[in-house]
Amino acid sequence: MPAAEPIVSINEVTKDYHLGKVVVPALRGVSLEVHPGEFISIAGPSGSGKTTLLNLIGCVDTATSGVVKVAGQDTKLLSERRLTDLRLNTIGFIFQSFNLVSVLSVFQNVEFPLLLQKKLNTQQRRDRVMQLLEQVGLAGHAKHRPNELSGGQRQRVAVARALVSQPQIVLADEPTANLDSVTGQQIIDLMKAMNRERGTTFIFSTHDTKVMTHANAVVRLKDGKILDRVTPAEAGMALASGAEAH
């Protein structure tokens, strides 16, 4: 793809976790480039390093070695404050267990990043939030609390929250794992639609082959290394055969 600068560029990155005196390598030399507008799935069995990779891209963690560049910035060189700002303005997060603030309403949960940004006035925030809630089909639930919603509805709120600040990248860690397959499908459709309409880059991890089929590309991880970067069709085949092997 002849796209200009990659939005995420990872070069020979390793990440070790320390469990007591034992060093557990989570990533062992990973290189990856993600270009704007991509809809990428990171696949692999649990423990393969999917979440670690997303953490590094999401600037919530830093690499042991190697370079992670997000929106052109080397995350290792940024202060904690700057990293937080980068997360706020460049990245949106969708979590496996939704992670909504339970005491806030749907509207307030979505508005939250805008309040942190302090860029828009009340009316602008309102318009932006309501527009997104309409897009995710929850405009009628703006005043509800998260515990009044179903799992799928909650995750749609999370999608709206991730997109409200108009980030360049949205990271989703197993966004469908806590949902039934139909609802999960709806969430992926929603994400796909946002990717199409807004051109936002989506990187999501999953171990569900059905989910993978919606991606432009599937990056397959195993034991902290990238196996390959394939098309969803190839990935589905590979995983299916892998499943058969068991």
Added chain:
Amino acid sequence: MSTLKLLLQVAFRNLFKSWVNLIIGGIIFFATFLVVTGGALLDSVDSSMSRSIIGSIAGHIQVYSDKSKEELALFGGMSGEADVAAIDSFTPIKAALEKNPNVQTVVPMGTNGALITSGNTVDLTLARLRELYRKNSTEGETPERRTQIDSLKAHVRHLAELLEAEKETRKQLIRDQEQDPSEVAALAKARSEEFWAGFEKDPFGSLEFLENDLAPQVADGDLLFIRYVGTDLDAFQKSFDRMRIIDGQAVPQGKRGMLLSKYFYEEFLKLKTARRMDLIKEALDTKQKTIAADPLLTRYVKENSTQTREIVYQLDPFKSKQAVARLQDLLGSKETDLSKLVSEFLAVNDQNFETRYKQFYEQLVPLLDLYRLKMGDTLTITAFSRTGYVQSVNVPVYGTYQFSGLEKSPLAGATNLMDMVSFRELYGYLTDEKKEEIAQLKSKSGAAEVKRENAEDALFGEAAPSSLVADATPGLINENDQIGTNSAALRSEDLLKRVYAQKEIEAGMVLSAAIILKDPEQLEATLAELQNNQELKDLKLRVVSWQKAAGLIGQFVLMMRMVLWGIIVILFVVVLAVINNAVMMATLQRVKEVGTMRAIGAQRSFILSMVMLETVVLGLVFGGLGAGAGSALIHWLGNVGIPAGSEELYFFFSGPRLLPTLSASNLIVAFFLVVGVSLFSTFYPAFLATRVSPITAMQTDE
């Protein structure tokens, strides 16, 4: 702005999420309630007590000698009167103090205590007899005086009769107790016909026998402790405007005299039976008590019906007959023994008390002396002077007084007022006239000064002088001189008639001086000015506020405040610990939420403010409720008033009811305390919350 709104919203919504918050809230509520009500009540007690102390004897500021060994304690200290050094003259002090523009008046003062013997019934009757005989011998006998003498003589004979009957009873009860043969003989003599037949031949000799040998056998005399403040009575009355004369009149300007406190007069000088009847009536009328249910009242009734001697001894044979007749009539009884009748009459109960009380005052009291001392009587006060000698001074009692609002306070009522001149004499301070008198007497009697080392020679040597006055302690005020020879002079009526000039009253010794200020609001400033005044320093004076001058009483509010604050501090320490723990737990529970916020882009400062604000909101909500409840209570009490349950409280409440008021300072203190404690207790958990890594948001619950 919107962020703050969001934070507040988060805070408010989290408030009722956890039951732990309700417990914390409850404690904060209680602690704030305590700060507000306790503070307001103590402030109110403080200000009413200050009114009591300032308005009774202390004034706003007191000055006393800097040479004093102890601190001034106007209401008495732990061990009697405080050891305060005398100030030689009041005049220069007054002059120095009055230079301060805020000083309105300066009143000289001295506090002391003495024992007075009220004398028993026999003593009093004999004294009256002696007075009549004395008048007879100087002015000649009148038929009127003769009747009085006969009546009194009959009374004494009656008393001897009663005494003998009483001794007989006692002998039966206590067999082994030997009776003093001289007492038995004296009583027999007083009962004999011969003695009374020969009485008129030597009335004074006969009286002396009765005074010396019969009177001591009657044990109904009381030794009373009397506390008095010597002062310029005129200035005192003008300066302390809560003072009211109740019985009698004010002491005429410049004269010697006393004003007894009404409380003291009622409590100690009234006929005990009557006093007890009054107390019962008051308890029944105002405190809704019953004789049957209240042990104190039951005791009073029992004492009244058993201790009839006080009444029986007072009545001479004629009055006794009247009393018997009246009581027989009232009780419908045929009993002839007065003592039994009185006993029966005074054995009151809840049903008949009202009538008996009325009958007591209408029928019995007119036959009796209701008070042991009447207005216009002279009180002989015997005090130990500063040098250890006994000094007696006669002071006429002009009236009784009380401070309005403090009528029932034993504290304010414990102080009797005396003129400055008599006070100085009792204190052992020589007036110029007395010094001169002593000098004259000495020269007249040809007394020679004898030093201790020569005393033996002088006493037992061959050339003994005609009379001897030993100067035992050279250098001190020589009160030795006054004993015996001069006490008669001191008691002479001339002295009581003398009018002392204002200059004379002020020129002498005082123990302290009370200062009344023009503007009491400026007390602190004026106090500081006076304390730094060089002239007062040169005069070796100590300047203290009313609070310090009042001694232990003045410290009462301070002590109460310390107790209150002790409780509040403990409460808030508990609050601190509980909040700390609870917020810690809450933070741990919310790690995921905090991590999510951090991942989404919330800075650490945001998390810090969020957690802190939550506790502050908690504190403000429950603290506000507590303060509101406290204010409401104080407001309500301010309208209704807190009744002074016991008489001691009258002094602290400055009247029968305390009307507490709420000042802004109480609320401000409560506000800062609550906010401060909330912030302080949350700081560490909040700090921990900021350390939550955004990675936690990515972790799954499983």
